[in-house]
Amino acid sequence: MRRFIxxxxxxxxxxxxxxxxxxxxLSTLHLSxxxxxxxxxxxxxxxxxxxxxxxxxxxxxxxxYNTLVYTVILLVxxxxxxxxxxxxxxxxxxxxxxxxxxxxxAPGVISLAVASVIFLWLYNPVLGPVDILLRHLGLGAxxxxxxxxxxxxALSLITTWKLFGYNFIVLLAGxxxxxxxxxQAAQLEGASGWQIFWHIIRPQTxxxxxxxxxxxxxxxxxxxxxxxxxxxxxxPDYASTNLVFLIYQYGFGFFQAGKxxxxxxxxLLVFLVLILLQARVLEKKxxxxx
Amino acid sequence: MKVxxxxxxxxxxxxxxxxxxxxxxxxxxMLATAFKPEPEIFAGGLNxxxxxPTLANFRFVMERVPLFRYFANTLLAAVLITGLKMVTSIxxxxxxxxxxxxxxxxxxxxxxVSIFVPVQVTMLPNYLLISHLGWLNSFxxxxxxxLADAMGIFLLRQSIRTVPVSLFEAxxxxxxxxxxxxxxxxxxxIKPAVVALAILFFINAxxxxxxxxxxxxxxxxxxxxxxxxxxxxxxxxxxxxxxMAAASLTALPPLVVYLLTQRYVVDSFINSGLKG
Numbered sequence: 001m002r003r004f005i006x007x008x009x010x011x012x013x014x015x016x017x018x019x020x021x022x023x024x025x026l027s028t029l030h031l032s033x034x035x036x037x038x039x040x041x042x043x044x045x046x047x048x049x050x051x052x053x054x055x056x057x058x059x060x061x062x063x064x065y066n067t068l069v070y071t072v073i074l075l076v077x078x079x080x081x082x083x084x085x086x087x088x089x090x091x092x093x094x095x096x097x098x099x100x101x102x103x104x105x106a107p108g109v110i111s112l113a114v115a116s117v118i119f120l121w122l123y124n125p126v127l128g129p130v131d132i133l134l135r136h137l138g139l140g141a142x143x144x145x146x147x148x149x150x151x152x153x154a155l156s157l158i159t160t161w162k163l164f165g166y167n168f169i170v171l172l173a174g175x176x177x178x179x180x181x182x183x184q185a186a187q188l189e190g191a192s193g194w195q196i197f198w199h200i201i202r203p204q205t206x207x208x209x210x211x212x213x214x215x216x217x218x219x220x221x222x223x224x225x226x227x228x229x230x231x232x233x234x235x236p237d238y239a240s241t242n243l244v245f246l247i248y249q250y251g252f253g254f255f256q257a258g259k260x261x262x263x264x265x266x267x268l269l270v271f272l273v274l275i276l277l278q279a280r281v282l283e284k285k286x287x288x289x290x
Numbered sequence: 291m292k293v294x295x296x297x298x299x300x301x302x303x304x305x306x307x308x309x310x311x312x313x314x315x316x317x318x319x320m321l322a323t324a325f326k327p328e329p330e331i332f333a334g335g336l337n338x339x340x341x342x343p344t345l346a347n348f349r350f351v352m353e354r355v356p357l358f359r360y361f362a363n364t365l366l367a368a369v370l371i372t373g374l375k376m377v378t379s380i381x382x383x384x385x386x387x388x389x390x391x392x393x394x395x396x397x398x399x400x401x402x403v404s405i406f407v408p409v410q411v412t413m414l415p416n417y418l419l420i421s422h423l424g425w426l427n428s429f430x431x432x433x434x435x436x437l438a439d440a441m442g443i444f445l446l447r448q449s450i451r452t453v454p455v456s457l458f459e460a461x462x463x464x465x466x467x468x469x470x471x472x473x474x475x476x477x478x479x480i481k482p483a484v485v486a487l488a489i490l491f492f493i494n495a496x497x498x499x500x501x502x503x504x505x506x507x508x509x510x511x512x513x514x515x516x517x518x519x520x521x522x523x524x525x526x527x528x529x530x531x532x533x534m535a536a537a538s539l540t541a542l543p544p545l546v547v548y549l550l551t552q553r554y555v556v557d558s559f560i561n562s563g564l565k566g
Contacts, residue, residue, distance in 0.1 A: 106314070106548065267408065
């Protein structure tokens, strides 16, 4: 009987995680071989048909390419830049760090829906402050949300504004955890600031950086979904559609459950390598830390 | 000496001030525009502050949408999710740290992997399940799928491991049951981590957009973030002041919670196991 006591503690969380995370993965796999409009009681076995139609169509490749562009932009703005800013915080005395930490983290606590609405206003081509500023500087303002080339940048910046602070704090936690003795020893040996950064701080924070990298790639695709859904609906002509939005559109816009599921499976396969790598690193860190 | 230190620090301060200003500017524009009368907004200009502040935009929001209803929906869902998710997370974290059993590492690893399973892979079956149960447009459908969080378990587990084992054993020898140990020994010992996690759960639950978008299509069930989309379509397309007033009201509760607990949240975030 005593053997079951630990299970009682774990059961509620485990049950919910299995029911709402793992079972749906298998269910999505099954759905991806069906043709079904989510309403009719019967679904037709389709075999690999959904995959073939995705891989031979234009939308999937466009959305895949856009997802890659979003990811690269987010990695620069939400991994490289916050890392630099977090490093800057560690370079000023502790008592001056607090206001910076508090202010930079602040946008992280508001909804992406709020962020999207604010930027819809800021980007407004006639009255929006961004465009007025650009005009004052004598620059022509692009049509942020309706231009093929600018729309991904505009939507990425919204996501960046909201996520920057969170990643900044996580990276700062990693930087703060670098043992002081290592840095002091290097200083005694006459190492320059840059050498200390590159040979000690960077490798010592690699686990944190990897964590933020995977989060930015996997969750980034989810986060940009909100501004896409709210502001552009994937347009103009699929120019801002990413894979998450495409799945949503197939499923909830066109009621093609099978095609949506097939798209989800293909997306997962791409992310799987990263996810497993990250879980292994996290596990190692968890078990060998102490 | 002092001057030398300043010149060394100055470039970092410039970078930090720039980042802080860019972080705050959109907030300032949102709030300021919400208090601007319409003619002032349409006059353009780069001064964010209203010359003649007005509450007209807020009054308009309240006439346009059932604001108090949305506020109550969001609050109720966020409180339920936060409270129940804390319970499942604390119980699981206790189970993973205070017991040894076969398969423990495997099950924990499985939970960890779930953090990284993208929502897009699970959303269709979850929507179909909730729809099958008849839970669309209900609090059950909105709340129940959000009641477990592997990240919460992970963070609490990290905190529990810092509590000396002798503390638990002393209580156990005194004959206390597991639930009593959990309440009287564990929770007081890791209180800061528990409170910080609850605050983060609340803020995230308040802000959730994705899942409400799927399961709520009855406008009377909307949460505030979801209701914002009503202001971005043609109906309210050019009423910028009204749109910013609605956005301000949606952003206000999490901002207030953050302002009140800011030091606490940021520091415990940094000190928590979230070093990955």
